[in-house]
Amino acid sequence: MKFFIIFILIFSFTMLSSCMKGKKVDLVIHNARIHCLDDGNNLVQAMAIKNGEIVEVGPDRQIMNKYQADEFIDGAGKDIIPGITDAHGHMFYYAKQKLRLDLNSCKSYEELLVRTEKYQENGNKMFVVGAGWDQSLWGENNLPNNKKLNALFPSIPVCLYRVDGHAALVNDCLLKKVINLPTNVDGGEIVFENGVPSGMLIDNAMNLVEQYLPKNHPAEIKNAILEIQEELLAYGVTGVHEAGISYSEIKILQDLVDNKSLKLNVYAMLLDSKRNREFALKHGIYSYKNLTIRSFKMFVDGALGSRGALLKNDYEDQLNHRGVQISSLKEMQDLSDLSIKLNYQLNAHCIGDSANALVLNLYHQVFDAKKDHRWRIEHAQVIDPQDFKLFSQFAVFPSVQPIHAIDDSKWAEKRLGKKRLNGAYAYRSLLEQFGMLALGTDFPIASLNPFLTLFAANQRKGKDNLPKNGFEVNQSLTFQQSLKGITIWPCFAAFDEYKRGSIEIGKEATFVVLKKPLIEQNEFSDNFALFTFMKGKKVYSGEELSF
Numbered sequence: 371m372k373f374f375i376i377f378i379l380i381f382s383f384t385m386l387s388s389c390m391k392g393k394k395v396d397l398v399i400h401n402a403r404i405h406c407l408d409d410g411n412n413l414v415q416a417m418a419i420k421n422g423e424i425v426e427v428g429p430d431r432q433i434m435n436k437y438q439a440d441e442f443i444d445g446a447g448k449d450i451i452p453g454i455t456d457a458h459g460h461m462f463y464y465a466k467q468k469l470r471l472d473l474n475s476c477k478s479y480e481e482l483l484v485r486t487e488k489y490q491e492n493g494n495k496m497f498v499v500g501a502g503w504d505q506s507l508w509g510e511n512n513l514p515n516n517k518k519l520n521a522l523f524p525s526i527p528v529c530l531y532r533v534d535g536h537a538a539l540v541n542d543c544l545l546k547k548v549i550n551l552p553t554n555v556d557g558g559e560i561v562f563e564n565g566v567p568s569g570m571l572i573d574n575a576m577n578l579v580e581q582y583l584p585k586n587h588p589a590e591i592k593n594a595i596l597e598i599q600e601e602l603l604a605y606g607v608t609g610v611h612e613a614g615i616s617y618s619e620i621k622i623l624q625d626l627v628d629n630k631s632l633k634l635n636v637y638a639m640l641l642d643s644k645r646n647r648e649f650a651l652k653h654g655i656y657s658y659k660n661l662t663i664r665s666f667k668m669f670v671d672g673a674l675g676s677r678g679a680l681l682k683n684d685y686e687d688q689l690n691h692r693g694v695q696i697s698s699l700k701e702m703q704d705l706s707d708l709s710i711k712l713n714y715q716l717n718a719h720c721i722g723d724s725a726n727a728l729v730l731n732l733y734h735q736v737f738d739a740k741k742d743h744r745w746r747i748e749h750a751q752v753i754d755p756q757d758f759k760l761f762s763q764f765a766v767f768p769s770v771q772p773i774h775a776i777d778d779s780k781w782a783e784k785r786l787g788k789k790r791l792n793g794a795y796a797y798r799s800l801l802e803q804f805g806m807l808a809l810g811t812d813f814p815i816a817s818l819n820p821f822l823t824l825f826a827a828n829q830r831k832g833k834d835n836l837p838k839n840g841f842e843v844n845q846s847l848t849f850q851q852s853l854k855g856i857t858i859w860p861c862f863a864a865f866d867e868y869k870r871g872s873i874e875i876g877k878e879a880t881f882v883v884l885k886k887p888l889i890e891q892n893e894f895s896d897n898f899a900l901f902t903f904m905k906g907k908k909v910y911s912g913e914e915l916s917f
């Protein structure tokens with residue numbers, strides 16, 4: 371009898387523990403504020419993770435009682451959000467920028483000259499390539515010329531890209547290398563002053579000198595990409611939509627995947643070139659571990675800052691000028707046909723209202739053929755009010771960069787005038803049309819910090835908390851919408867929403883434990899990742915939790 375009672379007790383205990391603590395998982399995170407960003411916008415305390423996937427989310431007690439885990443992490447009340455995806459960035463451009471003279475935040479043309487001179491002298495460079503200047507930061511509306519640059523560097527070629535990468539200031543020494551310099555360039559502009567080139571090359575005109583620039587070694591680029599990856603992971607960014615890569619850059623990404631050093635999910639858009647088209651025709655939808663290639667990037671116009679954006683009417687600050695159309699209608703149609711054939715997505719860079727209208731109408735043809743095409747317009751910056759409805763009618767996915775709105779707010783009205791500004795940076799209007807909005811930073815043109823994007827989208831202000839009352843605040847997104855814009859919506863824009871982008875059962879356990887509380891507020895609060903997890907593995911650790 372005694373034996374029987376002991377047996378019953380042991381049996382009951384085993385039954386109890388197998389019922390209550392029966393399920394074995396790899397990791398349980400509890401005592402956290404987990405923003406699932408699912409359809410119900412659930413906020414839960416705990417989640418269980420096995421084999422890199424989320425197996426359950428719910429209240430602390432439910433998850434703690436139900437699961438045995440190899441590791442339990444006490445979240446100490448910290449906020450957790452899904453891994454952040456930057457819907458529009460340029461890792462390769464940033465990598466090259468890291469290897470070049472950095473002219474970001476130059477406060478005057480003189481400062482640009484001093485920095486260029488020092489850089490040349492320090493490395494005894496025989497060729498100077500720099501990037502990052504922005505004349506609006508030295509209070510100048512017009513683009514500079516190369517007179518002072520020529521005086522400083524009569525015999526060393528110099529090429530200095532504007533911050534947006536859509537214009538370059540080059541000296542005469544470099545211009546002279548171009549045999550038979552044309553006066554007109556399709557999809558670009560060589561700026562002339564009093565009949566002579568001023569040294570400013572806009573959009574396609576930059577191609578004239580690019581072939582003479584010194585090339586970076588792939589190993590240098592790889593190292594720079596890995597540095598950028600660490601910067602991104604430290605902010606909880608686990609995915610990047612790389613907005614335009616060349617054929618040689620595909621190889622670099624493949625190598626980084628092969629040696630397991632690429633941790634980020636990279637959704638790379640192909641630039642339109644013969645070799646990239648061959649790649650697409652050969653591979654179709656290409657998925658190689660965390661690298662996905664299934665889209666083309668098309669440049670329809672240039673940038674507003676360098677007056678390359680294609681407008682329906684004249685620039686407010688330059689009569690008889692309506693910007694630059696980089697791709698012809700025939701080229702766009704051709705790439706669109708190829709994309710349909712390959713089941714590829716087409717992502718068109720459109721800044722001006724005319725560029726946006728051109729592409730919306732081009733996509734109209736696709737809409738008839740394929741309803742859930744998710745073809746995108748990158749930037750969608752200036753929209754003619756009568757064209758907003760076309761985003762909804764033709765199911766076009768807008769992909770925008772809220773930090774640009776803030777940066778451009780200082781001079782956008784000069785370029786566009788008050789009336790046209792109403793349809794510019796109009797993110798709420800775009801969201802109302804399509805129901806989703808992919809948010810990106812466009813780094814390195816703007817900072818890769820996604821919390822600045824969150825702040826700019828929600829408060830319509832920059833890091834310095836300016837403009838005081840926000841820029842066009844009627845176009846602000848709610849905090850929840852802004853969060854979705856950096857997590858789940860970019861995943862929809864890359865066809866991988868079923869795998870990641872929200873914290874839900876069956877999805878990859880890719881998420882960020884944030885260092886500071888995530889709260890909507892009027893003052894910018896910089897935030898960082900305490901931990902960044904991808905597929906249940908810690909890929910970044912800001913500092914160890916001390917409790």
Ligand SMILES: [Zn+2]
Binds near residue numbers: 460812
């Ligand atoms: Zn871009």
